[in-house]
Amino acid sequence: MTDPLATPLADPLTEPFGARLRTAMDTRGPLCVGIDPHAALLASWGLNDDVAGLERFAMTVVEALADRTAVLKPQSAFFERFGSRGVAVLEKAAAAARAAGALVLMDAKRGDIGSTMGGYAAAFLAKDSPLFSDALTVTPYLGYESLRPALEAAHVSGSGIFVVTLTSNPEGGEVQRAVAANGATVGQAMLAHIAAENAGAAPLGSVGAVVGATLADPGADLMVNGPLLAPGIGAQGATPADLPALFGRALRNVVPSASRSVLRHGPDVAALRRAAELLADEVRTVVGQNG
Numbered sequence: 389m390t391d392p393l394a395t396p397l398a399d400p401l402t403e404p405f406g407a408r409l410r411t412a413m414d415t416r417g418p419l420c421v422g423i424d425p426h427a428a429l430l431a432s433w434g435l436n437d438d439v440a441g442l443e444r445f446a447m448t449v450v451e452a453l454a455d456r457t458a459v460l461k462p463q464s465a466f467f468e469r470f471g472s473r474g475v476a477v478l479e480k481a482a483a484a485a486r487a488a489g490a491l492v493l494m495d496a497k498r499g500d501i502g503s504t505m506g507g508y509a510a511a512f513l514a515k516d517s518p519l520f521s522d523a524l525t526v527t528p529y530l531g532y533e534s535l536r537p538a539l540e541a542a543h544v545s546g547s548g549i550f551v552v553t554l555t556s557n558p559e560g561g562e563v564q565r566a567v568a569a570n571g572a573t574v575g576q577a578m579l580a581h582i583a584a585e586n587a588g589a590a591p592l593g594s595v596g597a598v599v600g601a602t603l604a605d606p607g608a609d610l611m612v613n614g615p616l617l618a619p620g621i622g623a624q625g626a627t628p629a630d631l632p633a634l635f636g637r638a639l640r641n642v643v644p645s646a647s648r649s650v651l652r653h654g655p656d657v658a659a660l661r662r663a664a665e666l667l668a669d670e671v672r673t674v675v676g677q678n679g
């Protein structure tokens with residue numbers, strides 16, 4: 389693995405998210421590891437299912453991976469379940485991960501009418517917010533334009549947006565593959581919006597799509613000039629070897645994401661690093677051979 393200390397990442401305050409992500413992917417490898425403090429994982433780490441256990445879990449993952457992994461993706465739900473004290477842990481973990489050089493993608497999947505979306509944007513994408521993150525997952529199913537306040541806030545702060553488009557769960561197709569009046573699926577329509585958002589951006593746009601690695605066929609054009617977050621590696625059954633067939637020419641922009649399959653190796657820091665490194669190597673090999 390490349391020595392992460394020898395390859396400092398770009399200044400987060402001076403470059404847009406897409407450029408910072410490209411640098412991180414090229415220097416650290418494209419892997420994203422989720423910070424998903426499931427109750428079952430806390431138990432398997434010998435931790436109590438309480439705020440102290442949550443904090444120990446999250447900060448251990450940060451200690452193990454933030455100085456070497458391109459993207460860490462806290463799953464907000466598992467912090468929110470502890471109320472305000474859980475959110476305080478989320479703030480602490482996100483800030484520590486960013487300070488150690490990882491890009492933090494907050495997996496909060498927010499989506500609401502535009503005026504409320506402005507509130508979510510202020511919470512996660514305003515630079516002075518305690519929950520400020522390099523990027524945020526959003527759901528577009530109140531209409532793509534309802535996301536505009538978040539897209540604008542991300543543009544102002546140099547952060548990114550990942551639009552939940554074609555999800556890894558089997559139920560997703562009911563909505564995402566529904567066909568609109570013009571014959572395009574909903575997922576295709578979202579990808580077209582994302583591509584328009586990223587037009588002309590270099591080296592990579594800052595608006596990404598979430599496309600599950602578990603899918604057999606995206607049924608849509610993934611050349612959106614933006615990052616493609618691919619959750620579903622590991623616990624949901626997908627492997628890095630599945631990525632070339634699914635993503636085709638867009639493979640170089642894919643950020644494969646795994647949570648439980650890496651996290652189950654904790655609490656030992658060295659074991660967590662080894663698990664992430666093995667997966668990152670596998671991804672690098674697949675992308676190197678096919679990208």
Ligand SMILES: O=c1ccn([C@@H]2O[C@H](COP(=O)(O)O)[C@@H](O)[C@H]2O)c(=O)[nH]1
Nearest residue numbers: 463555556600619620623624646647648
């Ligand atoms: O389509 C999607 C979108 C998001 N996720 C999230 O990724 C992780 C997956 O965790 P694993 O333990 O690797 O299964 C989780 O936080 C999901 O909310 C997704 O799985 N699929």
